[in-house]
Amino acid sequence: MNQATDLIAGAPTVFMWVASFFAIFFALIVFVSSNPISCAVALMGTLFSTAALYFSLGNFFVGAIQILVYAGAIAVLFVFIVMLLDLKPQKLKNLPGRLPHFLFSGLVAGLLALFLFRTIDLVPKATEDSSASILSATQYAQYFLSQYQVPFQAAGLLVFGAILGAIVLARGHLGKKEHS
Amino acid sequence: MSAELWSAIVAIALGAAVLTGVPLMVIVERRGSAWMQRRSGPNRVGPWGLMQPMADAVKFVFKEENVPAKAHKVLFLLAPALAVIPPLISFTVVPLAGSINLEGIEFPVQVANMSVGLLFLLAINSMHVFSVLTAGWASNNKFSLMGALRASSQMISYEIAIGICIVALVITYGTLDLREIVKLQEAGSSLPAWGIFMQPLSFFILWVCAFAETNRLPFDLPEGESELVAGYHTEYSGMKFALFFMGEYAAMFVASAFLTTLFLGGYNVPFLSEETIRNFFLAKEMTLTMASAATCALQVVSFAVKVLFFMWFYVWIRWTLPRFRYDQLMHLGWKVLLPLGVLNIFITMIVSYLRSV
Known part of the structure; x- marks a missing residue:
């Protein structure tokens, strides 16, 4: 045992x-x-x-x-x-x-x-x-919504911008193909 | 006894239970479908055809294993294993019953009592799509690849709706710990404080998504026999095909356990709290260990009954509804379930804000 x-x-x-x-x-x-x-x-x-x-x-x-x-x-x-x-x-x-x-x-x-x-x-x-030093999910949430609020939102905006960029690039590529 | 050893014992018992449940569920499905369509179904092997799963298993083991000449060998062999492993892993965080008192210590009947159990379940489930994708591509077959592409876009789309519903649930329960979520649903004397009464909309969205995530009818487009032969597992034979089969049923068990834990009070017996049952057994002059074990047995039965209800519902739906068209499937996922989920979050936020004020 x-x-x-x-x-x-x-x-x-x-x-x-x-x-x-x-x-x-x-x-x-x-x-x-x-x-x-x-x-x-x-x-x-x-x-x-x-x-x-x-x-x-x-x-x-x-x-x-x-x-x-x-x-x-x-x-x-x-x-x-x-x-x-x-x-x-x-x-x-x-x-x-x-x-x-x-x-x-x-x-x-x-x-x-x-x-x-x-x-x-x-x-x-x-x-x-x-x-004991490992943060819980609640603590992470508290940090993200208080101390690191601005960087957190900025990261979100960055990802959003990246998505828009990807769509524009993909659309542009498609558009060219149609013309030729 | 250490907590680790206890976890190992529960893990082995749970694994055995799930893997035995799969063949049993297959016979239920086959007999159930026969019953719904006024056929006899498999009824020759043993009494009422109960030994049929055994015969099937033997047949699967002895069948010839084919590996297509142009398949990617490693991934082709890896995919069936990946189909079974994630559902079995995700079962570790599901609380099966209260706790057993051994030598004065309370041991929860759960393999891993994780503080982020809900997230873990979601994370491991998202790995399931990977086996389908790998199987479809590695087979080097057009039908397989079509099935894999359909499966992955379907599963990814419905995972978003699931995630949105989970957000609303977390706002309601305020925790990611599945054991705590089950305990919160224990309260209430007249109507049980079950998730289904607190989050009815998320319950129905998640229920629909559970069908889509496990690729069951009416969402079985990745397999769609009439269009794709057998979809992503066209090239698989023998035990490798059986592993996909087992993976599908194990995933159904996980989805049922998930819905039970979140919405039907998990292992709770309706109207009876763990303390009430335990005190009842203690009053019968049982030792604390015996009383807690008896309580857990009752709770495991309660849990199993709820899970089996959802399992039966899977079979029921499969033999009742026809398959969706692909655009209908995408329409439902993105334009119906997702907006409903977002609406649900707003309602939940307003209600929880009003309750806290």
Whole structure:
């Protein structure tokens, strides 16, 4: 009985490592795969694994929102659009031609890693009562409707503008096609 | 006993119950449809054809598995699994009964007592569309792809109406915790304080959306036999097809449990609060553990009866109404249910403001 209890009590930590592994694994597939659909599916896998990571850390609200918004809506739309466009697997150029790409992405990755290592000490260390610092849905709502009201509304306007822009672009494209 | 071990026990029992419920529901559907159309239905295997699900399961396992030559192998194999997993996961946050008192500690009969259970349920359900989309595309078949495209646009459209209704519900209940929502519906002596009386409009919108989300008739356009052969699972055979089947029924169970929890008082027995029932059993000289277990058993039965009502309603509607046309479906989703949902939010806001003043 005690063994079973210990096994289950250790599960969240194991779960966290598994989720992290899959997040990185799918991210690599997004990067490596030449098939756009595989990329989109793997992107969804990454987003979902990240949500699983939040769950294993005890922050259920952020995890649920991550699935609802990113994995459930945005990634599905990605897959949907890629399927509609019927993209064929891209033929990758040979290595010398891709050298600038490798150099640039390596530079960005290096800078990010440097940034991470320099700032890792600033992040508060996890303690026994770190679950107490996790905000509830009500607290999030209170922050968004009081302290961060203006940025919150501005973000909404930004998204609205983006939607209008997308419609204008799509309509314009259609209009040209009709004339020609 | 630790809380984690208890969760694991409930999870295994729940998984077994749902997976056994699926074949049972299949026989109910087949016999039910036969009854409605004055046919006999499957009645040869065992008494009243009750062993038919067993025969079906054996047949599914032994059938040949086909993978089309030009299919995307990985996604083709992944899609059936993705159809079953989300409904099973989303069942974890549904409260099945009150709590059992073991060694002086109250253990809620629920796998995961999550503070944002409602959001979690919604989030996991939104993953369901993914299996249909993947299956349709990976099969490399025109009919499959058409079915998948129809399914995804249908499910995404109706998810918006669901989200709008959830907003009104959250304003009414003031919480995202499903266990707390069920407890709020416990109060009331004459008329139960059930969600159906507090949010009738959202109940009907969500009920319609539950049909659309599970791709059941009259919203089964993704499968539409007369137009698309079998829609997104045309190319699937054997156990892979059975997994889609199981996924559909498991999703129906989830939708029924969802409606029960939010609108029909969840596990509450009408007119009897958990305390009343427990005190009744305690008065019969039971120990606290026994009394709480008996209370929970009664509540699980109450929950199951409500869920089975919705399940039967699925079957009832399926064999009563014809399929919608695609434009009618989109019209209903965007021009009827969505505006009604928004109107409902306004009414709810005004009422809750007047009540708080």
